[in-house]
Amino acid sequence: MTPLVLRLLVLVAIGGGAWIAAGWWQRRRGAIRLPLAAGVTLVTGPGCALCGPVERALRRAGVQPRVTEVGSLDLPGPPIRSLPVALVVDGSGRVLLRRSGRAALDDVASIAQRAATL
């Protein structure tokens, strides 16, 4: 076996090893989900075109959202069908207001108003 082939095999082994390790790590991470924190949480995920606009709109409205990936959140209630999801959560972890997708952008004012009452 030539040194070039050996080096290519080492690269494949390292790349494959990184994939396997990452897959194992992600499965472990999936089991440890974060509880909802008090305040406004913005649930985002890959390919979410409205996430940036909603986050900016919330900040303009004076709300500092906690931005969380959809896979790392322990979310009660109905399953998420469209991202982003804006949640107003009280101190006991109860969801007071939930808006998904375009509604999150349209209802920024009511989200900010609800968050101000916490």
Place this chain on the structure above:
Amino acid sequence: MTAASARVDVNVPRFNQAMVAAAVGVAFALHWWPLVAVTAGVLALTRFAGPGWGLFTQAYLRLVRPRRRRPIETEEAGPPRFAQLLGVVFLSAASALFAIGWSVAGWTLALIVFSLALLAATTRICVGCIFYERVIDR
């Protein structure tokens, strides 16, 4: 996560990571460490002089992005910039080790960057970004 300041097209860091993985992979396959040093230089220029000086960034912006039809998705610039800084540090250290003749240690550092860059480019799992979000930007 703190306030979002600068944002970046998510594909810019991914493209950079793919190019870094390819360059370091080719350097290792050909056993030609100067390519590692060149990659460190390109990354350092991008990180410290700005994206306008980034070879990989400009290649993406001028050659790849005009051909993409999907809307541009953005992310916070802080985490990928930190990951890029880690890449600069590791590849510069690897180059220094090669220069003094410690090739095994040099290749070890370079291959760590290869594996993490490959992982980030293909799965969007950016270990440097995760480290930044969990440890530095708490």
